[in-house]
Amino acid sequence: xxxxxxxxxxxxxxxxxxxxxxxxxxxxxxxxxxxxxxxxxxxxxxxxxxxxxxxxxxxxxxxxxxxxxxxxxxxxxxxxxxxxxxxxxxxxxxxxxxxxxxxxxxxxxxxxxxxxxxxxxxxxxxxxxxxxxxxxxxxxxxxxxxxxxxxxxxxxxxxxxxxxxxxxxxxxxxxxxxxxxxxxxxxxxxxxxxxxxxxxxxxxxxxxxxxxxxxxxxxxxxxxxxxxxxxxxxxxxxxxxxxxxxxxxxxxxxxxxxxxxxxxxxxxxxxxxxx
Numbered sequence: 001x002x003x004x005x006x007x008x009x010x011x012x013x014x015x016x017x018x019x020x021x022x023x024x025x026x027x028x029x030x031x032x033x034x035x036x037x038x039x040x041x042x043x044x045x046x047x048x049x050x051x052x053x054x055x056x057x058x059x060x061x062x063x064x065x066x067x068x069x070x071x072x073x074x075x076x077x078x079x080x081x082x083x084x085x086x087x088x089x090x091x092x093x094x095x096x097x098x099x100x101x102x103x104x105x106x107x108x109x110x111x112x113x114x115x116x117x118x119x120x121x122x123x124x125x126x127x128x129x130x131x132x133x134x135x136x137x138x139x140x141x142x143x144x145x146x147x148x149x150x151x152x153x154x155x156x157x158x159x160x161x162x163x164x165x166x167x168x169x170x171x172x173x174x175x176x177x178x179x180x181x182x183x184x185x186x187x188x189x190x191x192x193x194x195x196x197x198x199x200x201x202x203x204x205x206x207x208x209x210x211x212x213x214x215x216x217x218x219x220x221x222x223x224x225x226x227x228x229x230x231x232x233x234x235x236x237x238x239x240x241x242x243x244x245x246x247x248x249x250x251x252x253x254x255x256x257x258x259x260x261x262x263x264x265x266x267x268x269x270x271x272x273x274x275x
Contacts, residue, residue: 003091003093004050004093004094006093007054007088007093007094008050008053008054008057011054011057011058012057014058014061014084015028015031015057015058015061016028018061018064019031021064022060022063022064023142023143023146024139024142025139025140025142025143025146026060026063026139026143029135029139029237030060030130030136030139031056031057031059031060033130033133033135033136034056034059034123034126034127034130035053035056035057035126036244037125037126037129037130037197038052038053038055038056038122038123038125038126039052039053039056039251040193040197040251040255040256040259041122041125041126041191041193041194041197041256042118042122042251043251043252043253043256044192044193044253044256045118045121045122045191045192045193046118047118047119047122048098048101048118048119049251050098051098051101051102051105051119052105052118052119052122052123052126054098054102055101055102055105055106055109055119055123056123056126058077058080058081058102058106059074059077059105059106059109059123059127060073060077061076061077061080061081062074062075062076062077062078062079062080063077064080073110074106074107074108074109074110074111075107077106077107078103078106078107081102081103081106082103085099085102085103086099101117101119102119104117104119104120105117105119105120105122105123106123108120108124109123109124109127111124112188114188114190115190118191121190121191122191122194124190125189125190125191125193125194126194128182128185128188128189128194129185129189129194129197129198129201131182131185132182132185132197132198132201132202132204132205133201133204133236133240134204134229134232134233134235134236134237134270135233135234135236135237135240136182137179137182137204137205137208137229137232137233138226138229138230138232138233139233140175140178140179140182141175141178141225141226141229143178144172144174144175144178145175145226149172149173149174149175149177149178150173150174150175150222151174151175151176151222151225151226152174152175152176152212152219152220152222153173153174153176156173156174156176156177157180158176158180158209158212158213159209159210159213160180160183160184166184166187166188167180167181167184168181169181175222176209176212179205179208179209180209182205183202183205183209185198186198186202193256196260197259197260200260200263200264200267201263203267204267204270207270208229212225232270235269235270236266236270239266240262243258243259243262
């Protein structure tokens with residue numbers, strides 16, 4: 001086993017242990033999705049796959065102290081991994097440049113300003129895209145509930161115009177707002193590959209929001225909608241795991257297009273239908 005592979009294995013084990021102490025919305029499944037998406041996009045963007053994967057595994061470590069708050073977790077994550085990574089520099093497993101690349105990506109991954117740093121842009125985009133799939137949407141709903149938000153408020157705009165201003169965290173008052181905030185990520189996604197993926201993945205949010213808007217008699221039944229989301233999440237995660245398990249050992253640009261084909265093959269089965 002190479003030193004780099006050993007390092008990634010150690011990081012993966014540490015992340016697994018930390019994930020067991022985090023809530024479902026930012027646990028192992030979320031981090032694994034971010035890793036997979038980042039590795040899919042990295043070859044297409046000529047990114048450093050090792051640095052991107054390393055940063056993705058550790059990007060949410062700081063949520064141990066911020067389980068229900070987005071503010072501060074990225075900086076704390078960077079602080080938590082600092083000495084860990086410095087030990088690997090001392091052993092000459094990683095270089096100071098790689099250390100800086102990973103640190104920057106983790107510390108700034110929650111910011112919305114654009115960046116020319118590929119590892120940072122890829123991590124940000126993977127983190128955002130992870131919420132577009134059926135399992136990601138369910139995690140968003142869980143996170144909203146963890147913060148004590150209702151699923152829906154009567155004056156909430158379910159279907160927003162794409163020309164409206166970018167939603168901010170301060171605008172969110174309910175789970176439907178959270179979904180629209182996620183949908184708005186298309187306005188701040190940076191890499192061309194992420195934009196391609198977002199165009200394919202948006203079908204899941206579109207379907208759910210349109211379905212929700214049409215089912216006015218059920219809009220106050222949060223238990224019903226959470227059941228719908230959870231069912232779709234479990235089914236999607238199962239088939240997506242099969243796709244990625246065949247790709248884990250080696251990721252290349254061809255796999256990126258195969259994932260797009262996979263999404264096209266399954267999207268009609270996950271239209272978030274309520275009945």
